[in-house]
Amino acid sequence: MNFNAMSIPMEHIVMMIVILLTIVVIVLLKRVKGFIEEESIAIPTLVSPVFKIIKLMFFKVAISIETILVTIAVLLIAFTVGYVATYTYSYTTIDAINIPYSYSILLVSNSYVNQVEELLINATIPLDCIRILQVFREIPIKSGRGASYLLPLLIECNVHSIERSNNILIQLCKYVKNLTKDNVLIDISNRDIEGTINVDGAKLSVIKVNISEYLSIQLLPGIPLTHTIGVMGGSTITASPSTITVIPYSKDFYEIICKNECNVKTFFIITSQIPDGIKDSIVKTGLRYFEIVALRRNNSIDIYSRSLVPSAKTILGITSSILISLIFSISISGGLAEKVIRISEKLSLMGVTYDIIIASVSIAITSIFAILITPLLIILISLGAMVSVSMLSYILSATATNFLLTYKVSRKLKLRGYRVLSKPFLSINTPGQIDSGYFKQIVQKLFALDDIFMLSEVEVLRGSEGYNEIRIELIYRKSFATIVTVEVYEEKGKDVWSYTINVDVWSIEELSKYEQSKIASLALSKVQGALMQCITRF
Amino acid sequence: MHYKILMKTAKYSVTCNGFSYVLLYTLSLTLYITICFSEIALFISLLLSIMMLYASLLSDRLSIAQLINAYSIVGLKRKEIVASFYIFANTRVLVIAIAFLVAYPSIVIAFLTLSNTFIALVYYFTFRRV
Numbered sequence: 219m220n221f222n223a224m225s226i227p228m229e230h231i232v233m234m235i236v237i238l239l240t241i242v243v244i245v246l247l248k249r250v251k252g253f254i255e256e257e258s259i260a261i262p263t264l265v266s267p268v269f270k271i272i273k274l275m276f277f278k279v280a281i282s283i284e285t286i287l288v289t290i291a292v293l294l295i296a297f298t299v300g301y302v303a304t305y306t307y308s309y310t311t312i313d314a315i316n317i318p319y320s321y322s323i324l325l326v327s328n329s330y331v332n333q334v335e336e337l338l339i340n341a342t343i344p345l346d347c348i349r350i351l352q353v354f355r356e357i358p359i360k361s362g363r364g365a366s367y368l369l370p371l372l373i374e375c376n377v378h379s380i381e382r383s384n385n386i387l388i389q390l391c392k393y394v395k396n397l398t399k400d401n402v403l404i405d406i407s408n409r410d411i412e413g414t415i416n417v418d419g420a421k422l423s424v425i426k427v428n429i430s431e432y433l434s435i436q437l438l439p440g441i442p443l444t445h446t447i448g449v450m451g452g453s454t455i456t457a458s459p460s461t462i463t464v465i466p467y468s469k470d471f472y473e474i475i476c477k478n479e480c481n482v483k484t485f486f487i488i489t490s491q492i493p494d495g496i497k498d499s500i501v502k503t504g505l506r507y508f509e510i511v512a513l514r515r516n517n518s519i520d521i522y523s524r525s526l527v528p529s530a531k532t533i534l535g536i537t538s539s540i541l542i543s544l545i546f547s548i549s550i551s552g553g554l555a556e557k558v559i560r561i562s563e564k565l566s567l568m569g570v571t572y573d574i575i576i577a578s579v580s581i582a583i584t585s586i587f588a589i590l591i592t593p594l595l596i597i598l599i600s601l602g603a604m605v606s607v608s609m610l611s612y613i614l615s616a617t618a619t620n621f622l623l624t625y626k627v628s629r630k631l632k633l634r635g636y637r638v639l640s641k642p643f644l645s646i647n648t649p650g651q652i653d654s655g656y657f658k659q660i661v662q663k664l665f666a667l668d669d670i671f672m673l674s675e676v677e678v679l680r681g682s683e684g685y686n687e688i689r690i691e692l693i694y695r696k697s698f699a700t701i702v703t704v705e706v707y708e709e710k711g712k713d714v715w716s717y718t719i720n721v722d723v724w725s726i727e728e729l730s731k732y733e734q735s736k737i738a739s740l741a742l743s744k745v746q747g748a749l750m751q752c753i754t755r756f
Numbered sequence: 757m758h759y760k761i762l763m764k765t766a767k768y769s770v771t772c773n774g775f776s777y778v779l780l781y782t783l784s785l786t787l788y789i790t791i792c793f794s795e796i797a798l799f800i801s802l803l804l805s806i807m808m809l810y811a812s813l814l815s816d817r818l819s820i821a822q823l824i825n826a827y828s829i830v831g832l833k834r835k836e837i838v839a840s841f842y843i844f845a846n847t848r849v850l851v852i853a854i855a856f857l858v859a860y861p862s863i864v865i866a867f868l869t870l871s872n873t874f875i876a877l878v879y880y881f882t883f884r885r886v
Binding site for chain 2 (some may be wrong): 283284287290291294295297298299301302531534535538539541542545546548549550552553698699726727728
């Protein structure tokens with residue numbers, strides 16, 4: 219881990235100071251400005267009530283501990299993923315039984331690459347390497363038979379043991395090493411040129427050798443040693459060996475040939491054996507300068523290209539980050555839903571529908587994530603982490619979290635919602651008064667065998683005006699310490715007796731309103747049954 | 757009696773909703789630390805684990821309140837109630853600690869210390885007055 223990267227750069231400090239100074243100046247200006255004598259008349263602004271509701275929901279959602287936890291978790295994970303993400307170079311392996319073993323590593327570039335030997339290879343190990351430059355510039359030749367051209371192939375050999383090797387490229391080097399500065403090689407099949415050629419003012423003497431067998435080899439399928447003129451039907455057309463001139467590489471001569479701009483293809487070939495440990499570093503450095511790096515194995519060639527693909531590690535990291543943020547949001551959504559439901563119950567009285575509440579929750583979560591993207595970016599860029607992977611992870615987890623939280627909240631809202639259940643209450647009218655003693659007996663008989671409620675107490679109280687008041691206390695069996703109190707009030711109208719049943723549920727447990735009202739309705743139905751039994755006795 | 761309380765609380769902690777989230781989290785955290793191993797990832801996963809612990813306690817807030825109510829009605833002393841809350845939370849801490857044990861065993865003690873300090877804070881600020 220690089221701790222140096224964590225120190226705050228000087229530019230940031232300067233920027234902070236400038237911002238602080240600006241704020242101070244603005245505050246001072248406001249104070250110094252003084253007062254304007256005539257007060258401006260306030261123009262009434264029209265604010266949509268929906269906007270106000272969204273604002274209210276936004277603050278309720280944004281300031282809740284649940285949202286803060288989720289956002290911090292998503293931020294932290296995104297940051298880490300960016301920090302540990304790695305890439306690998308894309309590569310393929312091809313079958314190379316038909317390609318003669320002429321190199322251990324081949325680097326190909328479509329431009330001129332100079333002096334990379336020191337970067338590629340550790341100086342302590344002397345390595346044999348060959349550099350070949352295919353210069354795509356025709357050198358015009360005038361001869362007795364008419365005008366023709368030559369394509370230059372610049373070769374530089376750094377090979378130590380030429381004599382012993384039977385490598386085809388090293389054998390080509392044998393010829394190149396023997397050449398002096400003013401000599402060029404031309405294949406024996408070229409009969410047009412004799413003596414000397416004139417390249418931009420430099421006179422070069424021609425040596426004719428049979429080099430066609432060396433020039434016709436393929437380095438990789440589709441990449442020959444000689445110049446590729448074109449491609450037809452999937453096969454490459456190469457320049458014939460007779461039009462090629464082999465010139466020993468020197469920087470001066472290269473500049474003579476390529477005065478302004480010319481197309482050059484660089485091959486850097488390492489012929490000596492390389493230990494496996496160094497291969498990776500050669501591929502890594504090589505791809506900075508070359509388009510293709512090919513590693514030769516016994517019967518196959520690994521070809522690395524410059525395009526980067528995220529490694530399996532990165533993909534799994536992103537996946538697990540999304541998983542973690544989803545788990546966070548699932549575990550937290552319950553609490554958030556409770557908070558939203560608490561306000562939505564009040565809002566529902568003003569006629570706000572589900573959809574507006576859910577939409578505003580979604581907007582709130584989205585905007586929190588959108589706002590926090592800026593500090594994340596600043597931190598990531600200042601630490602030099604991989605911003606793209608971080609952003610990908612952040613956006614994916616934020617979307618997933620938003621979706622899940624909104625879904626959970628909307629589900630909870632619809633399930634138990636703000637449908638305010640009416641308090642269990644019942645009024646029964648009869649022509650005659652019921653016998654309170656008989657009612658007591660019936661209640662005792664009814665609840666003796668009941669499997670939902672257990673009778674705790676039943677008492678008949680006589681009020682001052684002669685009316686009875688019956689109080690029944692029941693224990694709900696299915697839950698822990700839940701008591702239901704049923705009160706039956708007796709009243710007399712003109713010529714009817716009216717009995718009003720009120721039910722109250724009291725519990726140690728944190729029962730929801732829904733559960734409470736269900737228990738109360740159950741108790742109400744039982745007591746109503748008992749009352750009806752008394753009435754129908756007449 | 758104490759043994760019975762311990763077992764009942766641990767069992768209750770496992771059956772509550774938040775435990776399944778902790779279990780899922782532990783699985784994905786194990787995956788995460790073993791794959792993306794670095795000092796920063798370890799430090800952040802330590803923070804995340806404590807946050808996850810808090811999240812799981814938040815999701816079981818009603819159940820914990822009920823547990824504390826029930827214990828106080830049964831007649832447990834205040835100290836015993838605090839201890840039972842510790843057992844409730846530590847059942848989850850132990851599950852998360854498995855992830856660290858798999859990936860980086862030497863950090864487990866740091867995690868246990870940190871999370872237990874955090875549990876004390878949570879009890880003090882959230883459940884003390886229940």
